[in-house]
Amino acid sequence: MNFEQHSPWYAVKGAEEIDSPALLVYPDRIAQNIREMLAIAGNPDRLRPHIKTHKMAEIIRMQQKAGIRKFKCATLAEAELLGQCEAEDVLVAYPLVGPGPARLAHLQNKYPATRFSCLVDNLPALETLEKTVTAEGIRLGVFMDLNVGMNRTGIIPGPEAVALYLKMDAAESLDCRGFHAYDGHLRNPDPQIRAKDCDAAFKNVEALRETLLAQSVSVPDIIAGGSPTFPIHARRPGVELSPGTTLLWDARYGEQFPEMPFLVAATVLCRVISKPASGICCLDLGHKAVAAEMNFPRVLLPQLPESSQISQSEEHLVLTADPAELPPVGTVIYAIPMHICPTVIKYPEALIVIEGSVRGKWNIAARDYHLPLKGPVF
Numbered sequence: 001m002n003f004e005q006h007s008p009w010y011a012v013k014g015a016e017e018i019d020s021p022a023l024l025v026y027p028d029r030i031a032q033n034i035r036e037m038l039a040i041a042g043n044p045d046r047l048r049p050h051i052k053t054h055k056m057a058e059i060i061r062m063q064q065k066a067g068i069r070k071f072k073c074a075t076l077a078e079a080e081l082l083g084q085c086e087a088e089d090v091l092v093a094y095p096l097v098g099p100g101p102a103r104l105a106h107l108q109n110k111y112p113a114t115r116f117s118c119l120v121d122n123l124p125a126l127e128t129l130e131k132t133v134t135a136e137g138i139r140l141g142v143f144m145d146l147n148v149g150m151n152r153t154g155i156i157p158g159p160e161a162v163a164l165y166l167k168m169d170a171a172e173s174l175d176c177r178g179f180h181a182y183d184g185h186l187r188n189p190d191p192q193i194r195a196k197d198c199d200a201a202f203k204n205v206e207a208l209r210e211t212l213l214a215q216s217v218s219v220p221d222i223i224a225g226g227s228p229t230f231p232i233h234a235r236r237p238g239v240e241l242s243p244g245t246t247l248l249w250d251a252r253y254g255e256q257f258p259e260m261p262f263l264v265a266a267t268v269l270c271r272v273i274s275k276p277a278s279g280i281c282c283l284d285l286g287h288k289a290v291a292a293e294m295n296f297p298r299v300l301l302p303q304l305p306e307s308s309q310i311s312q313s314e315e316h317l318v319l320t321a322d323p324a325e326l327p328p329v330g331t332v333i334y335a336i337p338m339h340i341c342p343t344v345i346k347y348p349e350a351l352i353v354i355e356g357s358v359r360g361k362w363n364i365a366a367r368d369y370h371l372p373l374k375g376p377v378f
Contacts, residue, residue, distance in 0.1 A: 007356065008302065008334075009026070009029075010024070010026075010267045010302070010334045010336075010353075011334070011356060012024065012269065012353055012356060012357070012358060013356050013357045013358075014357070014358065015269060015332045016332070018269055018332075018351065018358070020269050020270045020271045020284055020332070021268050021269065021270045021284055021285055021289040021290075022268065022269045022347075022351055023266065023267075023268055023343070023344065023346075023347040023349075023350045023351065023364075024266065024267045024268070024269055024334075024350065024351050024352075024353050024358075025054075025056075025248070025265060025266045025350045025351070025352060025353065025362065026265045026266070026267075026352075026353050026354075027058075027062070027265075027352060027353075027354060028354065028355075029263045029264070029265035030059060030062060030247055030248065030265045031062060032263055033246055033247050033248075033249065033262050033263055033265060034062060034063055034066050034068075034247070035066075036246070036261045036262055037049070037230075037243060037246055037247075038066060038067075040230065040231050040234050040241075041234055041241055042234065044066060044067035044068045044069070045067075045069070045070075046234070046239070046240060046241055047063075047068050047070065047240070047241055047242075047243075048070040048071060048072050048089075048091065048223055048240045048241065048242045049063060049068060049071060049072065049242060049243055049244060049246075049247065050071075050072040050073065050074070050093070050226070050242050050243065050244030051071055051072070051073050051078050051081070051082065051244065051366070052073060052074045052075075052078065052244055052341055053244045053245050053247055053248050053340060053341045053344065054247055054248055054344060054364075055077075055078060055081070055344060055345065055364050055365060055366035055367055056350070056362050056363070056364060056365060056366075057081060057084065057085055057362075057363070057365050058362045059247060059362075060081070060082065060085045060087065061085060063247075064085070064087070069087070069088040069089060070087075070088065070089040070090075070091075070240070071087050071089070071090050071091070072090075072091045072093050072223070072242045072244070073090060073091070073092055073093065073366075074092070074093060074094045075092075075094065075366065075369050075370075076092065076100065076103050076104065076107065076369070076370060076371075077366040077367075077368055077369055077370050077371045078092075078366040079092050079104065079107055079116065080107060080366070080370075080371040081365050081366040081371065082114065083107055083110065083111030083114045083116075084111075086111075086113055086114065087114055088113075088114065088115065089114070089115045089117075090114055090115070090116050090117070091116075091117045091118070091119075091141075091143065091180070091223065092104060092116065092117070092118045092119070093119055093145075093180060093182070093223075093242075094118075094119065094153075095119060095121065095125065095145075095153055096118050096119075096125070096129070097125070101118075101128055101129045101132040101133070102132050102136075103370075104116060104118055104140065105132055105133055105136040105138055105140065106136075108136075108138050108139075108140060109136065109138060115141060116140055116141065117140060117141030117142060117143055117175075117177055118140065118141070118142060118143075119142070119143050119144070119145040119153070119180055120142050120143070120144060120145065120164070120168060121144065121145040121146075121147070121153055121154050121155040121164075122155065122164070123164060123167065126142070126164065126167060126168060126171070129142065129174065130171045130173055130174055133173040133174060134172075134173045138173075139173055139174065139175055140173075140174055140175070141174070141175045141177045142168055142171070142174045142175065142176055142177060143177050143178055143179060143180040143221070143223065144161065144164060144165050144168060144178070144179050144180065145180050145182075146161065146179050146180065146181040146204075146205060146208070148181045148182070148183050148201040148202070148204060148205060149183065149185055149186075149201050150182060150183060150184055150185040151185075152182075152184075154180075154181075154182070157204040157205060157207065157208040158208075161208055162208070162211055162212065165208075165212060165217065165219075166212075166215075166217065169217055169218075176218075176220075177220055177221050178219045178220045178221035178222055178223070179205060179208070179209070179219060179221075179222045179223070179224075180222075180223045180224075181201075181202070181205050181222065181223070181224045181225075182224075182225070182226060182242075183198060183201050183202075183224070183225055183226070183229050184226045184228070186198050186201065186228060186229055187228050187256060189256050189257065191257075191259050194228065194229065194232065195232045198225070198229045198232045198233070199232070202224065202233075202236070205222065205224070209222070221240055222238070222239050222240065223239075223240040223241075223242055224236070224239050224240070224241070224242075225241060225242065225243075226242065226243060226244065226245075227243040227244060227245040227246050227253060227260075228253070228256075228257060230242075230243040230246065231260065244341075245340065245341065246260075246262050247265070248264070248265045248266045248340045248344070249262040249263060249264045249265060249266075249340070250264065250266075250336065250337050250338060250339055250340035250343075251264065251299065251300035251336045251337065251338045252294075252338040252339055264336050266337070266340055266343075266344070266350070267334045267335060267336055267337075268285065268289060268290055268299070268334075268335045268337060268343065269332060269333075269334060269335075269351075270283045270284050270285040270289065270317075270332075270333050270334075270335055271283065271284055271330060271331065271332055271333060272326075272327055272328065272329050272330060272331045272333060273316075273329065274329060275326060275329060278323050279320050279321060279322065279323045279326070280318060280319070280320050280326075281318075281319050281321075281326045281327075281329075282316050282317065282318050282319070283316070283317045283318075283319065283333055283335075284315060284316070284317075285298075285299065285312075285316075285317040285333075285335055286312060286313055286314045286315040286316050286317060287312060287313065287314050288314050288315060288346060289315075289343075289346060290317075290335065290337050290343050290346070291337055291338065291339040291340070291341070291342040291343045291346075292312060293339070293342065294338060294339060296308075296309040296310070296312075297309045297338060298312060298317065298337070298338055299317075299335035299336060299337055299338060300335070300336040300338065301319075301333060301334075301335055301336075302334065302336070303327070303333055303334065304319065304321060304325065304326075304327075304333070306321050306322065306325055307319040307320065307321040307325070307326075308320050308321065344364060344367075345364065345367050347364055347367075348363065348364055348367060349361045349362060349363050349364060350362045350364065
């Protein structure tokens with residue numbers, strides 16, 4: 001594709017010099033997505049964005065410049081990156097087992113300016129965490145992880161949750177900070193139905209909070225939702241919001257939730273590498289280059305809207321289309337991932353595209369599960 005004055009937003013000058021496949025990110029579009037997040041939230045203090053989608057220090061800092069102080073993450077590598085970025089408040093929203101509690105305690109010692117917290121959804125995990133923190137002579141924050149219907153992690157709101165929260169509140173070495181309620185299963189494309197489902201699930205969270213307040217037990221914060229329910233929870237006063245995919249967006253969310261105002265801000269540059277038969281072509285976009293856990297299509301191909309994706313292997317994505325519609329071997333193709341989060345981690349770095357030109361690279365700094373930590377090895 002030649003870059004012309006009216007080329008699509010994703011087109012890059014000098015694409016013929018870029019090795020493929022390559023991850024491209026577009027900071028101007030990321031900045032617009034941050035502005036949209038702030039407009040929905042109404043106040044940066046209500047936002048606790050998840051960094052699992054991008055895992056990049058530069059995008060963390062873009063959010064910090066916009067006034068966002070609190071963040072959520074899923075791995076200790078992401079927590080370490082947030083500590084390096086001097087984030088004020090970090091929640092590791094993933095069960096910490098094995099050496100996890102000790103590693104988080106080490107991070108709290110290493111980055112004292114950052115307030116680290118984690119999740120608990122059962123008594124043995126709470127006891128292990130309290131024992132670890134006490135031995136380290138530090139304090140950690142703890143949120144109770146609630147199962148509001150996703151059935152992945154969390155404790156179901158009810159008597160057992162009340163009992164667990166009371167023990168959390170009584171733990172001397174922990175700061176009991178409230179609830180975490182992730183409702184990632186609520187993805188109805190109809191925004192009214194999605195809102196109704198979200199409100200129904202959240203009623204159990206509110207009821208649990210009222211039960212604890214009646215016993216004079218404080219629930220300081222409630223962190224709720226992900227990207228699909230972000231605008232719904234934004235209507236609830238006092239609830240912290242934790243979208244993540246909103247920063248880069250992807251084709252799947254764009255199709256499912258067209259009413260949401262976010263822009264796709266990442267693509268994968270690939271090429272036609274073969275045309276082995278009439279009506280068939282192959283791209284260098286295999287499992288190793290783009291998220292492949294879903295059914296086809298794995299990517300949206302704006303340049304090949306009439307093509308169908310029929311097979312994929314480690315290094316190849318095979319398409320079929322009218323032979324007249326298939327471009328020559330060597331043609332640069334821009335692919336918009338259907339699922340951006342597991343696509344990003346396939347690359348050590350992203351090329352930064354500003355005004356149609358590559359202006360540098362950003363490291364996917366928290367790509368691995370653990371960053372090298374100085375000090376004790378756990």
